[in-house]
Amino acid sequence: MQKSSTASRRLLKEYKQLLTDTPDGISAGPIDENNMFEWECIIQGPDGTPYEGGVFPAILKFPSDYPLNPPTMKFTTPLFHPNVYQDGTVCISILHPPGDDPHMYETAAERWSPIQSVEKILLSVMSMLSEPNPESGANIDACKMFRDDLPGFKAVVRTNIRQSLGL
Amino acid sequence: MKLAVYGLTSTLLVVTAVFVAFYQRPNFYSAAIYLSQNNIAFLILCNLAVMITIFIERLALTIFFGDLRSHETERLYEQLWFTGMETGLALTIFRDAFDLRFLSVLLLLMFVKVFHWLITERIKYLDLIPDAQKLLFHVRCISTLTMLFVVDAVLIDYCLQDMFNKRANQMLIFAFEFALLEVQCFRNIYHYALDCYEVYVYRRILRAQLQRENDLEGVETIDEEVWEPKMLYVFVFDLFADALSILIYMAFFAIVISFYGLPLHIVRDVYRTTRSFITRIRDFIKYRKAVQQMNSCYADPTPEELDRDNVCIICREEMTLNPDQRTRRKPKKLPCSHILHLGCLKSWLERQQRCPTCRQPVQPERFSSSTRTQTSVARTITQTFQPTAATSAPAPLNRPTTGAADHHTTGTTDTAWAPSAPSPTHTRPVPTHSTSNEEEDTINWPFASPAPDDYIVFKIKDAADGPVIVSGSTQIPLSTLQRQAPFSVINIAMPVPPGSTFVAPNVPPSQ
Incomplete structure (x- = not known):
């Protein structure tokens, strides 16, 4: 019917898959079922981390040639994390477009490939929450605090979570 | 909202400036002079122009978009x-x-x-x-x-x-x-x-x-x-x-x-x-190359291979071997033996020339220095799984390459035994005997004829005429090996960096 059908059909498939078998701590689906290219997802803060108890909504935006190119992910509540930009954009290697990094920082193997899926992205983001990587920082303040002042870092995270939950 | 505040403030400022000008000056002319000469008044007027532009822009955007x-x-x-x-x-x-x-x-x-x-x-x-x-x-x-x-x-x-x-x-x-x-x-x-x-x-x-x-x-x-x-x-x-x-x-x-x-x-x-x-x-250029090679180079998978995994990793839909389906829906196998829809594969190759699953390069770049080698690679690959009437060695073609039992040395210094059989997902036996119309270069193999289910590891070096394998003091061009080796050569379609080893399963030549 249209050439984006590969993308939208794969997204529909992933959506159905997620509906039947949702991993713990994540939920995701299109905002408007007529447009499969914008999803809202919710990630729970993993237990045993400062993010525990937090609920983090994010918007996933898919390109027209998904799954050949990765979606972008942006948290809509403030999330203080070394690998999340201040505007909420998530910076993890599997969300970077395929090909070699122009800065030679990460290998092509870590970057996007059609083998990834929404579920895998969300699980990666969850593991990113439990294991921040201050080496490739997106939020420099968070990186610094995470390295030098862990208690302070935790306090900021907790305050943010309480605020976003309206407590 | 912000815009409304901005607009209102700007308008108010202008009104004040104009009012002040006309109040202080005796007539219209001097007021106008004041407005254009006084720095602050001028700035306020400029701001008004910016504001008006923004509002016209908004209007135009609503009309056009x-x-x-x-x-x-x-x-x-x-x-x-x-x-x-x-x-x-x-x-x-x-x-x-x-x-x-x-x-x-x-x-x-x-x-x-x-x-x-x-x-x-x-x-x-x-x-x-x-x-x-x-x-x-x-x-x-x-x-x-x-x-x-x-x-x-x-x-x-x-x-x-x-x-x-x-x-x-x-x-x-x-x-x-x-x-x-x-x-x-x-x-x-x-x-x-x-x-x-x-x-x-x-x-x-x-x-x-x-x-x-x-x-x-x-x-x-x-x-x-x-x-x-x-x-x-x-x-x-x-x-x-x-x-x-x-x-x-x-x-x-x-x-x-x-x-x-x-x-x-x-x-x-x-x-x-x-x-x-x-x-x-x-x-x-890379894409065109890959697509050109796609039909000749990449084999169609066998039904058994398709049974193992029949979901295309790109569109997540099933692949079937149906002769009258559209070309884009045909499954194709990459040199690394991952199977995808031809159409999905093509669109992926537009972006990157690597297997989406294991990220092996999809074309034998390493050997593309000489066209002879390249065509030879293409031919040997298409010959896979097709018994050919060859002069030297019609090897059992889809014999499994795994499960190598006993290894033994061949007596040459530079060949070593592979510690284990290469994993089946990354290897593929390729019969390398030449087709009958090709001229034969006679070569003395510097190693003994190996037993079935054995593997020889070659070292590959770059030479002037292209890659060669080194065996003792002998150097054999890779292309010759592909054409004449009395055994199957695997991994030939994968780019092998010079200096790395090269595994070949030994298939005894039929006597």
Whole structure:
């Protein structure tokens, strides 16, 4: 019917898959079922981390040639994390477009490939929450605090979570 | 809301300034003089002009674009931010010429730029959801594109006229900017035309198919057709547009650097455009190569292989071996033995020439130095799983390569035994005997004829005539090995860096 059908059909498939078998701590689906290219997802803060108890909504935006190119992910509540930009954009290697990094920082193997899926992205983001990587920082303040002042870092995270939950 | 506050404040300021002027001055003339001479009053008036421009812009945007999507607004602000910075840098070059006219043309430039950004986003959106677009969308697109094309041309002409007639050098920067916008407009026009044509092609295919198979599950198979030449057209046009902008950049760069100094504000753009130009060409060459080799090089999978894993990793749909299905739905096997739909594979190769699952390169780049080797590789691979009448060794072709039981040495110094059989997902036995019409070079194998189920590891080196394998003091060109080895050679289709080892399963020659 249209050439984006590969993308939208794969997204529909992933959506159905997620509906039947949702991993713990994540939920995701299109905002408007007529447009499969914008999803809202919710990630729970993993237990045993400062993010525990937090609920983090994010918007996933898919390109027209998904799954050949990765979606972008942006948290809509403030999330203080070394690998999340201040505007909420998530910076993890599997969300970077395929090909070699122009800065030679990460290998092509870590970057996007059609083998990834929404579920895998969300699980990666969850593991990113439990294991921040201050080496490739997106939020420099968070990186610094995470390295030098862990208690302070935790306090900021907790305050943010309480605020976003309206407590 | 913010805009309303801004508008209100600006208007109030102007009203106050005008009121003060007329209250303090005796007549209209001196009040007008005051308003244009006093710095603060002048600034307030300029602000009014900016405000009016913004409001006209809003109005024009509503007429030409309707409601903006959140994504579009976001992009708009992002672009404004960058452009703001670049304009700041540009102003440093032309700081002497900064006057009211400069400011007004600058405002005009911004006004037009916003339109270009938004129409670009709109056309991308059409690419995303082609069918959901109504007539109004197309009317808006076409009218905007036509208008922009004309406006850009008029403005370029105006700036150039001004520059030559009145020796107003600062107009150079605007002529340049508008020329770039015209290129962008051209880009948008052909993207839009191609997208529309693509939609039309699909509609036609859909109708034809519905007529043909209107009884059974037509809907499922309809969307498999892809208008493949689109990629080529987009590439050619993009290349042309890129070349055009590089030319414009270079011209501007040359002029500015000879008269003013380094134009800092476009360094980023020049770098970006040139890089995209180069990568575009390189990627395209790689893609063409991969596609050319696709039909000859990559084998069709066997039913057993398909049974193991029949989901295409790209579209997540099942692959079947059905002879009368569309070509794009045919499963194909990569050298690393991962299986994908041909169509999905092609679209992926447009972006990257590696297997999406294991990221092995999909083409034997390593051996592409000599065409002889390349064709030989292609031939040996297509011969896989097809018993051939060869002169030397019709080996049992789809004999499993795993499960090597006992290894023994061959007595040569440079060959070593592989510790274990290579994993089946990465290997594939390739019969390497030459076809009968090929001339035979006689070669004395420096190693003993190995037992079945054994593996020899070769070292590969780069030599003048291409890669060679080293065995003791003998060097055998890889191409000869491919043609004449009395055993199957695996991994031949994978690029092997020089100095690395090379595993070959030994298949005894039939005596």
